[in-house]
Amino acid sequence: MNSKSLSCEQVRRVDQIAIDEYGIPGIVLMENAGRGAAEKIHGVAPPGLITILCGKGNNGGDGYVIARHLELLGRSIQIVSTCEISDLSGDAKTNAEIAARSDIPIQKVDESSRLQLILDPAATIVDGLLGTGSKPPLRGMYADLVRAANNQPCMRIALDIPTGMNADTGEAIDPTFIADHTITFVAPKTGFASPNASKHIGQVHVVSIGVPSKLLRSIG
Ligand SMILES: NC(=O)C1=CN([C@@H]2O[C@H](COP(=O)(O)OP(=O)(O)OC[C@H]3O[C@@H](n4cnc5c(N)ncnc54)[C@H](O)[C@@H]3O)[C@@H](O)[C@H]2O)[C@@H](O)CC1
Ligand SMILES: [K+]
Numbered sequence: 001m002n003s004k005s006l007s008c009e010q011v012r013r014v015d016q017i018a019i020d021e022y023g024i025p026g027i028v029l030m031e032n033a034g035r036g037a038a039e040k041i042h043g044v045a046p047p048g049l050i051t052i053l054c055g056k057g058n059n060g061g062d063g064y065v066i067a068r069h070l071e072l073l074g075r076s077i078q079i080v081s082t083c084e085i086s087d088l089s090g091d092a093k094t095n096a097e098i099a100a101r102s103d104i105p106i107q108k109v110d111e112s113s114r115l116q117l118i119l120d121p122a123a124t125i126v127d128g129l130l131g132t133g134s135k136p137p138l139r140g141m142y143a144d145l146v147r148a149a150n151n152q153p154c155m156r157i158a159l160d161i162p163t164g165m166n167a168d169t170g171e172a173i174d175p176t177f178i179a180d181h182t183i184t185f186v187a188p189k190t191g192f193a194s195p196n197a198s199k200h201i202g203q204v205h206v207v208s209i210g211v212p213s214k215l216l217r218s219i220g
Helices: 008-020 026-044 058-072 090-101 112-119 140-150 195-201 213-218
Strands: 050-054 077-081 106-108 124-128 155-159 181-185 203-207
Touching (some): 008 026, 026 058, 026 090, 026 203, 058 090
Parallel strands (some): 050 077, 155 181, 181 203
């Protein structure tokens, strides 16, 4: 486990080297990330519905893995997705297809007017919208979903990075997800130490994705 901060680019390099040079399949890294995050979420989320917001990248892919593991832990889950499963690719698509076959409720949102209604029943909202591939400011449905989530009187948990934040600097242009907890993968991101970030990250938990210590030592 790494507690030294890394930039988004460094963490993305860790993922890539783990896949290309160590031969760990990306889907194994995603399973480790999602399973570890689900266990943390189960430990902090109050009783009641957990609504997982899934974007179209691998941050959303983590969300589909988490849904499967939280269901196994006895939690009620719904997934709210920004796109159809057919618009996903790679490991995110594989995990979304598994969730769909498992009858985990998934609804795609395309109308901003219905967001508040969809999010209302949630006791906890998990933000799997965007991770290290995000380029703020947020566009379209991502901005509307983050605004609607921030208005809900519930617990909010961010996966890897609160969506909307520049995790290298901590800059949080409005709207940026306001998390009570941030479950971040591999290492805290450099921007989390910035005073700008403190309102948005809440308590930070670092989850290992199973890359070897040797690789972590070689980065940064
Ligand atoms: N193998 C891996 O690389 C792993 C990745 N993991 C997860 O994957 C994440 C990174 O995944 P991705 O590289 O797919 O990136 P993201 O999941 O951050 O998504 C990138 C997508 O979002 C869109 N986007 C970027 N900025 C936007 C904006 N401002 N408004 C609207 N859309 C925007 C881009 O067009 C792109 O399609 C990590 O943060 C982590 O959660 C983990 O599953 C561990 C393993
Ligand atoms: K996120």
